Amino acid sequence: MSFLIPCPHCGNRPQPEFAYGGNIGDDPPGSMLDVLSEDLYFNDNTAGEQFERWFHRFGCERWIVIRRDTRTNQVSEGWEGVDAP
Amino acid sequence: MRLPRRDGETIDRDDRRTFTFDGKEVQAYAGDTIGSALYANGQRIFTRSFKYHRPRGLSCAAGNCAGCLMEVDGEPSVKACTRTVQGGEVVRSQTISGSLERDPMRVVDHVAGPVTPVGFYYRLGIRPKAAWPHIERMLRRMTGLGRVGEAPPKPHRADVEHRTAGVLVIGAGRSGQEAAARYAAEGRQVILVDERAEYASLAIDGVEVIAPGTALGVYEGRLVPVHADGLMHRIRAEKIVVATGSIDQPLLFEGNDLPGVMTPSAVRRLVGLWSIRPGTRAVVLAADEAGDEAARLLREAGTQVVETIDLRGVRPPKVKAAARHGLLAAVEIDGRKIDCDLLVASAGRQPAYSLLAQSGCSVRFDAEKGIFAPDQLVDGVEAAGSVTGEGAAVLAAAEGAGKRTFVCPCEDVTAKDLVRAVGEGFEDIEIAKRYTTVTMGPCQGRLCHLHSVRALARATGVGEAALGTTTARPPWQPTPLGDVGGRKLNPGKRTALHDANRRAGAQYVWTGVWRRPDHYGDAAAEIKAVHEGVGLMDVSTLGKLYVSGPDAEAFLDGVFPNRISTLKVDRVRYGIFNTDSGRIIDDGTIIRVGERDFLVTTSSGGVDQVYEAFLLWVAERKLAVDVVNVSGALSAVSLSGPKAREVLSRVTDVDVANEAFKFLDVRQGAVAGASALLMRIGFLGELGYEIHFPSTAAEHVWEALMKAGAEFGILPLGVEALKALRLEKGHIIVGIDTDSETTMLECGMGPMIAWDKGEFVGNEALGRMNERGADRALVGFTADDLPNEGTAVLVGGEVGGRVTSARRSAVSGQVIGLAYVPAAIGSEGSAFELDLGEGRRGGAKVHIGAFYDPDGERMRG
Known part of the structure; x- marks a missing residue:
């Protein structure tokens, strides 16, 4: 993986500078176990665009949100904060 | 010649x-x-x-x-x-x-x-x-x-240089040079790379030329590693222009691998670059104008060109090369034998599209020209020159190839081998490649990819277009591992007291990224010093997070399972940090230095995780809290032992009397003249102080404390003494005694949890586990024989847990340790066995609480 992440504070930076913080899910709750278990142990595993949290570990040390296509690693935009825009 | x-x-x-x-x-x-x-x-x-x-x-x-x-x-x-x-x-x-x-x-x-x-x-x-x-x-x-x-040979490692380019042009042929000049004229920052040494002196206005330099591949985000003269340039380009041209494809015939058979490009280079006559008698068989050019050059060089055959538009002749003493001696064309020592043979030119394919561009078979050519390019990547397929075409191989017709000379794979592989059922192109190893040699398919696909297409009866190509992956040139391995770097961290420790005779040990003193020559003496006199330990590796703001109290109540809001100013409390699923990831202390100000310490390896989780919690809830990582700015030492108070009193203005500075109290004052935060804690089981101060003063404070303690026989303490001393107290070390599944409930820390305070990290998961009850427990034990860490715990002959820490106690002489056992036997005095290896078993008994000074009188005294 060597894609670039558009950090709203630091600009386009290589992905290894960041720590992944999971996707911001809208899982339909309760389809397999229960809400808590799904939240903790199940990922949407989307093939397509999703909102993700990343922590800019070797940069501004802030959490940001990006929209990434998991099939192509195409990142379209980055926002401050931890919530989907 | x-x-x-x-x-x-x-x-x-x-x-x-x-x-x-x-x-x-x-x-x-x-x-x-x-x-x-x-x-x-x-x-x-x-x-x-x-x-x-x-x-x-x-x-x-x-x-x-x-x-x-x-x-x-x-x-x-x-x-x-x-x-x-x-x-x-x-x-x-x-x-x-x-x-x-x-x-x-x-x-x-x-x-x-x-x-x-x-x-x-x-x-x-x-x-x-x-x-x-x-x-x-x-x-x-x-x-x-x-x-x-x-x-x-001497260790071969390339330094890495991280670079950016406006436009990176790969290939310095005519098209590459034109593209580079055009973009440079537009004012773009242009780098031009070519692996051929003859371009070393190429100069184009405004263009940086790296030659000879090999572009190893195109990675995600338009990252191209270029290796040149011992240096690996990791070039991140806004735009990549691939101008890698096309490659002469060998002609397939019996004996096509003999020395003396060469491509037109070889003639061009031998004569043109190095002024060498390639042979004395030559035959030229080619399917494009390169054959005519080769013939002309050969004549110029004084080689007798016996025959030139343009293979375009004629029935492919049956060709067979014959050898004498391993070298080409003659060629037979449709049964006609011609003596020669040079056979220039080419089936045409195939675009060298590998780098384009790596960038994500699709490739399609052009049946008319008989080549694979790039199709859909991706954003930010251009193709220029014959790599696009312009002017390139390759003849299909003649039917009925001989048994020494090499499709892939690198791997010695013949046309027959491919037919045989298909016969054995390896029909898919990817598995046929892996089975026969065709295209997997040093040329990486440059000379064999097209021919092998066509041979497989013929053998399977599936067209080339449907059969497709194998996936192009970097590197496209054989690359020594040293070139991609980078320089050997040692990312270890050292504390500000590293040199002071070394002067004191430290024997180092790696603990995560840290180099820490394991001991200073005699761990047993260090342990004894803490029990009887005084010891000083460098604990600067602890993570230190400064938490402040109006919501600091609420924040800490949210991230820790115990209640922090009740912590008074100038007091310290132990805390565990959990994941959302209720598993322990770290532990440390929370020090209240003001109404809205706290210092949180974490374990040596845990600070990054905790810091990130803290900031996430703050951002999610939009709390008015600042979290500042001051781990490097502050150094810390732990002064422990019955003489600790007396030693400390000599270097501080803080009143250290037992009544004035109680167990779990925090004070601010000067230590050896440096402003310091002092807290009275007892991780090592004796009277103890942890002292934090600016790292700039670290050596000064250390030397002052060592000097003040000299008359009490003060010793510096290493990690081994720490591990032994805390085990006496039954204190866990996160990462040694915990694994990724360990919960507070298993460690007997359930009573710490403030269930009624509302949401905190891991509360839902812990609540459920609490209802269900833990099925294993981390307990202390005493045993007859000293087990290794990791030794299996046997209950009724079955494995029921494992030992996480064990030592022979310096105090009691007994073997003591911590182990996971089934919850059912997690009570004082329960017996179990240890699997000591080679069929030996040893008895052990559960011990709840500290082994040494269970009531904590010594650390409170």
Whole structure:
């Protein structure tokens, strides 16, 4: 993986500078176990665009949100904060 | 033979150089490659092939094939045709078992057909099974390219340079140069890369030229590693222009791998760059204008061109090359024999699209031209010149290839082998490739990819378009691991007291990224000092997070399972940090230094995780809290032992009397003149103080405390003493006594949890586990024999847990430790066994609470 992440504070930076913080899910709750278990142990595993949290570990040390296509690693935009825009 | 001086030659006839080849001295000029110099000196056999040990020689002279692999100064498998002569090299032939001219392993070639067909090693030695180790040893000796010497050459590692480029142009041919000049004129920052040394002196206004430099591949985000002269440039480009051109494809016929058979490009380079006459009598068989150009150059060079056949639009003739003493001696065309020592043969040119394919561009088969050409390009990547397929075309191979018609000379794969593989059911292109190893040799498909796809398409009856191509992956040039491995870096961290520790005789141990003193020569004496006198430990590795703001109290109540809001100013409390699923990831202390100000310490390795989780919690809830990581800014020492108070009193203005500075109290004051935060805690079981101060004062404070403690026999403490002393108290170390599943409930810390305070990290998961009850418990134990850490706990003969820590107590002489046991036996006095190995078992008993000073009188006193 060597894609670039558009950090709203630091600009386009290589992905290894960041720590992944999971996707911001809208899982339909309760389809397999229960809400808590799904939240903790199940990922949407989307093939397509999703909102993700990343922590800019070797940069501004802030959490940001990006929209990434998991099939192509195409990142379209980055926002401050931890919530989907 | 060297020709008289010619225009455009790249050799400098006034600069003579020599190197040795298999012990013999070879004359060369500056600008020669090892391959060109050897050829000029009459050498024709350069190496032997990988499987059949057939003689091989210069066939492309451009670094595309494996005909000239040699060992240069101990580095194996160097392409001699592109390695520039510096002078003084020691060059040796490789992949030979006798000499280049006479190789007894050649017998494999003569008898090979029925004995060693493609994939034979998958079937060989399956039965009897016992034979396999011998066969494997024999195969390993026989195969492979080159060898790594017993005394390997000097460590070869490339430095890495991270760079950006407006436009990166790969390939410095005509199209590449034009593209580079055009973008430079637009004011873009342009880098032009070419692997051929002859472009080293190329100069274009506003263009940085890296030559010879190899673009190893195109990675995500338009990242291109370019290796040049011991330096790895990691170039991140806004735009990439691929101008890698097209590559002469070999003609497929019986004996097409003989030394003396070469491509038109080899003639162009031998004559044009190095002024060498390639042969005396030549036949030219080509399917494009490159054949005419080669014939013209050969005539200029004084080679007699006996016959030129343009293969375009004619019925493909049946061609067979014959050898004498391993070298081409004649060619038979439709039964007509022509004596020659040079056969220039080409089926046409195939675009070198690998880098484009790696960038994500699609490739399609053009049935009319008989080539694979790039189709849909991706954003930010351009193709220029013949790599686009413009002007390129390749003839299909004639039917009925002979048994020595090599589709893939690198791997000795013949046309017959591919037909056989299909017959065995390996019809898919990817598995046929893996089974036959076609295209997997040093040329990486440059010369064999197209022909192998076409041969497979014919054998399977599926068209080339449907069969498709194999996936192009970096690197597209064989690359020494040292080039991509980077320089050996040691990312270890050292505390501000590292030098002071070393002067005190520290023996270091790695703990995560930290180098910490394991002991200072005698761990037992250090333990004794803490129990009887005083010890000083560098604990600067602790993570330190400064938490402040109006919501600080609410924040800490949210991230810790215990209640922090009740913590009074100038007091310290132990805390565990959990994941959302209620598993322990770290522990530390929370120090309240003001109404809205806290210092949180974490374990040495846990600070990054905790810091990130803290910031996430703050951001999610939009709390008015600042979290600042001051781990490096503050150093810390732990002063422990019955004499600690007396030592501390000599260097501080803080009142350290027991009543004034109680257990779990926090004070701010000066220590040896440095402003410091002092807290009274007892991780090591004796009276103890942890002192934090600016790292700039670290050595000064350390020396002052050591000096003040000298009369009490103060000793510096290492990690071993820490581990032993805390075990006496039954304190866990996160990461040693916990694993990724451990919960507070299993460690007997359930009572710490403030269930009624509302949401906190892991509360839901912990709540459920609390209802269900833990099925294992982390308990103390005493035992007869000292087990290793990791020793299995046996309950009723079955494995029921494991030992996480164990030592022989310096106080009681007993074996003490911590272990996971089934919750059912997690009560005081329950007996279990330890699997001590080799059938031995030892008895053990659960012990709840501290082993030493269970009521904590010593640390409170």
